Amino acid sequence: MRSIILLLLFGIIASWLPAQEGTLLIKNGTVLTVTNGTLENTDVLVADGKIRRIGKSLSAPAGTLTIDATGQFVMPGIIDAHSHLALDGVNEATNPVTAEVWVGDALDPLDVGIYRALAGGVTASHAMHGSANAIGGQCETIKHRYGVYNPNELRMEGAPRTIKFALGENPMRVHGEGRNIMPRTRMGVEQVFRNAFSEAKVYMAAQEKYEQERRSNANAVPPKYDRRMETLADILRGDIIIHCHSYRADEIAMLMEVCKDFGVDRLCFQHVNEGFKVAPELADFGAGASVFADWWAYKFEVYYSTAYNAAILSKNGVVTSINSDDSELIRHLYHEAAKTQRYGGLSDDEALALITINPAKQLGIAERTGSLEVGKDADIAIFSAHPLSVYAIPQKTIVDGVIRFDIENDPDDMRLDVNPAEDVPAVYLHTEEIDNCMEGVFEQLFMGEK
Amino acid sequence: MKKSRLIGGLLLLCFLPFLSYAQDDQEIAPVTRTFVLKNATIITQPGQMIENGQILIKNxxxxxxxxxxxxxxxAKVIDVxxxxxxxxxxEGLSxxxxxxxxxxxxxxxxxxGNPPNDAAGIQPERSVVDLLSADDSSIESMRKLGFTAAHVVPxxxxxxxxxxIILxxxxxxEEMVLASNTSLFSQLEGARRVYPATTMAVMSKWRELYQQAKQAQQHEKNYKNNPRGMTRPSxxxxxEAFYPVLDQELPVFFTAESVKDAYRVLALQEELGFPLVLAGLKQGFYMTDELKAKGFPLLLSLDIPESKEEKKKEEGEEEDKEKAKPDPEKEALKxxxxxxxAxxxxxxxxxxxxxxxxxxxxxxxxSGDVKNNLMTMIEKGISEEKVLASLTTIPAKMLGMSDMLGTLEKGKIANLVITDKPYFSKESNVRYVFVDGAPFEYEAKKPKKKGDASAKVSAAGEWSYTINIPGQAMSGTFKIKQDGDGQISGTITSPDDGSEGELQEVVLSGNNLSFSxxxxxxxxxxxxxxxxxxDGDEVEGTVTAGSFGTFDVEGERIGVPD
Structure with missing residues (x-):
């Protein structure tokens, strides 16, 4: 009888141990650390979701899940610095400034796109607000823990706050053309930034005055709480990294000037198609650049472009990443990175850095992810061949030490939640909006006019 | 002017939503407010039963x-x-x-980007009491199901x-309201085309209003204590509508149908700390552990999906005949x-x-789905007793109304529902509902007569008929002739001028007679x-009048052929 109970107990423990928090051993792979070169026939030991050891012939306690990676390539989980995956709502397009809204409030852990991204080796992404507003909402850095139902469990705890800004045609179109308010021009976009930051400074001054007054007067009246101003003030204080949708060089230079004027130095440009024109200036400022490998001409301001953009930026010392901004492109970011070897001749590590350590730096999470180093989160992608080869096929994707994608256990239907009212789920091969950053805008602008 | 009354009546149907109510009122004139219900099985509260019991209702x-x-x-004695x-x-929320x-x-x-509050959907100061309508048809549709009280929101x-809380x-x-301003109602529902349009903006606005309310309340308190030299609060x-929430006195009934919304509301609550009732849940099965850990009062949505097969069966449809070409992908999705x-x-x-x-x-x-959905829930494994509690004692307690509602006990408001069979059985009919001691009486649904293709009946004779159009009834007669060869024909008489018209497409198949x-x-x-x-000398079925719709008809043979 006692043995049965013991057996049962053992069964229970054995069944929750691996799921508890990833512990596993990857044996005998080619380990692409990205930051410390390539290590042949090397093991990676993971315990409690962290990388504990990297070396030859490592051993693990009995019962540890072991992955034989002989002949395979082990790389840090890919990070996408620009995505709109896992979001129930991208644009609050009703105001040119919506700094107070936060996509972290509308995360969608049931989005099957997360799983598809995992199947491309992507373990973390920057879920961004759209580009309808000059100052859009705050974004959220998520880990692809596909399988959870609680939206909060997608968050990468401790990742710095980020916010979406947007230059050029999108905010001009939505607010200028759409509603006949500022910004109608590129000049107007600049003025929206300057007005917002100036208002925030007034708000901060009022708060400071209240704090002083409060010391001597218990009945002092605080300025009315305003979340928009609170957020803008946090940007001015340096607590939030700006990620700005941008294409043209003149505007990129403009935002750097605005930031200098207001003492803001945490800045990363998104898309940056004309970044190659201002690469030294970006490097001087210390701004990041997150670009497409070779995607352009989808609107007027995106015609002057080159596939050498990423390489030029990298060679000029700009922290550069390649992003997807798209639920399909996110599945093969390793192809996108490889394009920089054809266009610009980047080395393997330089190319891989574009989708690993560099986006990690841009998101302020490089201390924890983006490379295979002892102590970092166990976010790992295993490929059948070198990930920059067109023949590479992702085999396993591990997030916090938990295998979230395994090509050997990859059922057709990986949806977590099925709509009971829908016979066959709708599949959209093409969406009406070319620009993912503008998702949801037209419903808000023109609803009721169908 | 043949059949003009019939047609006139049918035309009236266009206005039915306005007319049916006034004519349908079933309230019995209050000759007395004392009633005795005799010889019934009384379920005084979930799990407690008195057989052959009696109830005295007074005032x-x-x-x-x-x-x-x-x-x-x-006392008016009603033998039940x-x-x-x-x-x-x-109704916990309706x-x-x-x-x-x-x-x-x-x-x-x-x-x-900065709309007036009412356009933004921000109206917490509004009371549902000012929006109530005593003759809204929804009241009767819920009442005839046995609902006698509801927590209602705008x-x-x-x-x-x-x-x-209304009766x-x-x-x-005024007569309906039992308690006013009992909750603050909220949803993660954006405004149309203005701020806040999205879930994320609604969440942000919620936090902002909450903090602003805290500030305003403090300001007012300070000002009351010592206004001299202080900026006056605007x-x-x-x-102000948030103050009782801040004081933990007024619960926020927050709807959260999906598991995602439920988690969002829980996160907002954890951040701000307001008293919460989580309402309208449809996907609680994904998060039972969290719901248990948090322990907030819960209201599940009574809106549940119907199985496709059951629906087909009900509609008498046959199974898909497309099975010639099996599609494994589609089958897997289905x-x-x-x-x-499930x-x-x-x-x-x-x-x-x-x-x-x-x-x-x-x-x-x-409302038409409520009984079915309750039965489905029971089929899926929750006990009848627990469902009854979810309809009575639990909401009464949640709403702070346990001394007035929820059980059949001396001193409570006389709200009760009386059925001919146990409520949670398919054939049961609600026969009486008492609200606040006032009775509403309902007819039992008669079982429909069954068609029988092999039956041998005669249709010949003169028949009277009554078409049951909601709010009124149309009557008339028709005659059917059957000759020895099985030839069948007939005429219909206008109730107005007695003139006759020929019937067309007269068919008798088994016991099924049809004509037009x-x-x-x-x-x-x-x-x-x-x-x-x-069925013998009785007929029962339907009549379809062009595009006006289909109505029940019944009648009887009033004359046999010579």
């Missing part, structure tokens, strides 16, 4: 419940022999008696207003959909199994078709 209250009660001389009496049901606002002309909002978006009876909002009704439907149907059972208790929200459900006749409705040609079953 709106339950005066006595027991094996026998004294019968006052002025072999019937079942339950405490009246309570809009019964709250008419949907008419679609406003599209309002031009000058600055969509229509709207993010913060539609404050809820009230589903009474001729004015009046803000929207923020299988998952079926599982999803999960939703089992939500109540799953949560109950996990030890959670809950009431029901009827916000999204059609044309009618010219003011220039519009229309066909009226009868389809009835003959």
């Amino acid at each position: 709106g209250l339950i005066e006595a419940v027991g094996k026998s009660v004294s019968v006052p001389s002025n 022999d072999s019937m079942y009496i339950y405490p009246g049901f309570i 809009r019964t008696g709250v008419p949907r606002p008419k679609d406003e002309e599209r309002r031009e909002i000058k600055d969509p 229509h709207g978006n993010m913060l539609p207003g404050q809820g009230a 589903l009876g009474g001729s004015s909002p 009046y803000d009704g929207t923020l 299988k998952r959909q079926k599982e999803a439907i 999960k939703h149907q089992s939500q109540a059972a799953t949560l109950s199994e996990a030890g959670l208790t809950f009431g029901f929200s009827t916000l999204e459900v059609k 006749f044309p009618y010219d409705a003011g220039g519009q040609a229309m066909k009226v078709s009868f389809d009835v079953i003959i």
Whole structure:
């Protein structure tokens, strides 16, 4: 009888141990650390979701899940610095400034796109607000823990706050053309930034005055709480990294000037198609650049472009990443990175850095992810061949030490939640909006006019 | 003017939504407010039963419940022999008696990024009491199901207003209201085309309003203590509506149908700390552990999906005949959909199994589906007793009304529902509902007569008929002739001038008689078709009048052929 109970107990423990928090051993792979070169026939030991050891012939306690990676390539989980995956709502397009809204409030852990991204080796992404507003909402850095139902469990705890800004045609179109308010021009976009930051400074001054007054007067009246101003003030204080949708060089230079004027130095440009024109200036400022490998001409301001953009930026010392901004492109970011070897001749590590350590730096999470180093989160992608080869096929994707994608256990239907009212789920091969950053805008602008 | 009354009556149907009510009122004139219900099985509360019991109702209250009660001389005695009496049901969250606002002309909002509060859906200062309508048809549709009280809230978006507890009876909002301003109602529902339009903006606005309300309340307190030298607080009704919430005195009923919304609301609550009732849940089965850990009162949505197969069966449809070409991909998708439907149907059972208790929200459900959905939940494994508790004692307690509602006990408000069979059986009919001691009587649905293709009946003779159009009844007669060769023909008589018209397409198949006749409705040609079953000297079936719809008809043979 006692043995049965013991057996049962053992069964229970054995069944929750691996799921508890990833512990596993990857044996005998080619380990692409990205930051410390390539290590042949090397093991990676993971315990409690962290990388504990990297070396030859490592051993693990009995019962540890072991992955034989002989002949395979082990790389840090890919990070996408620009995505709109896992979001129930991208644009609050009703105001040119919506700094107070936060996509972290509308995360969608049931989005099957997360799983598809995992199947491309992507373990973390920057879920961004759209580009309808000059100052859009705050974004959220998520880990692809596909399988959870609680939206909060997608968050990468401790990742710095980020916010979406947007230059050029999108905010001009939505607010200028759409509603006949500022910004109608590129000049107007600049003025929206300057007005917002100036208002925030007034708000901060009022708060400071209240704090002083409060010391001597218990009945002092605080300025009315305003979340928009609170957020803008946090940007001015340096607590939030700006990620700005941008294409043209003149505007990129403009935002750097605005930031200098207001003492803001945490800045990363998104898309940056004309970044190659201002690469030294970006490097001087210390701004990041997150670009497409070779995607352009989808609107007027995106015609002057080159596939050498990423390489030029990298060679000029700009922290550069390649992003997807798209639920399909996110599945093969390793192809996108490889394009920089054809266009610009980047080395393997330089190319891989574009989708690993560099986006990690841009998101302020490089201390924890983006490379295979002892102590970092166990976010790992295993490929059948070198990930920059067109023949590479992702085999396993591990997030916090938990295998979230395994090509050997990859059922057709990986949806977590099925709509009971829908016979066959709708599949959209093409969406009406070319620009993912503008998702949801037209419903808000023109609803009721169908 | 042949058949003009019939047609005139049918034309009236266009106005039915306005007319049926006034004519349908079933309230019995209050000759006495004392009633004795005799010889019934009384379920005084979930799990407690008195067989062959009696109830004395006096002036709106339950005066006595027991094996026998004294019968006052002025009592109207209702013999409910072999019937079942339950405490009246309570809607945990609904809009019964709250008419949907008419679609406003599209309002031009000058600055969509900074709209007036009412356009933004921010109206927490509004009370549902001011929006009640005692003759709204939703009250009768819920009452005839056995619901006698409801926690009702306004229509709207993010913060539609404050809820009230009403009785589903009474001729004015004042008579209906049992308690006002009992809750703050909220939803993660964006405004149309103005800020806050998205879930994320609603969440942000919620936090902002909450903090602003805290500030305003403190300011007011300080000002009351010592106004000298202090900037005076400006009046803000929207923020003031939050004060009782801040003081933990007023619960926020927050709807969260999906598991994602439920987690969002829980996160917002954890951040701000307001008293919460989580309402309208449809996917609680994904998060039973969290729901248990948090321990907030719960209201499950009574709106559950129907199984496709059951639906087909009900509609008498046959199985898909497309099976010639099997499509494994489609089959696999359908299988998952079926599982999803079952999960939703089992939500109540799953949560109950996990030890959670809950009431029901009827916000999204059609009244016609309520009984079916309750039965489905029971089929999926929750006990009848627990469902009854979810309809009575649990919402009563959640709403702070346990001393007035929820059980059949001396001193409580006389809200009860009486059925001919146990309520949770398919064939049961609600026969009486008492709200606030006032009786409403209902007819039992008669079982439909069955068609029998092999039956040998004669249709010959003169028949009277009554078409049951809601709110009125149309009567007339028709004659059927059958000759020896099986030839069948007939005429129909106008109730107005007695003139006769020939019947067309007269067919008798087994005991199923059908015929039609044309009618010219003011220039519009229309066909009226009868389809009835003959059972001895009685007929019963339907009549379809052009595009006006199909109605029940019944009649009897009033003359035999010579």
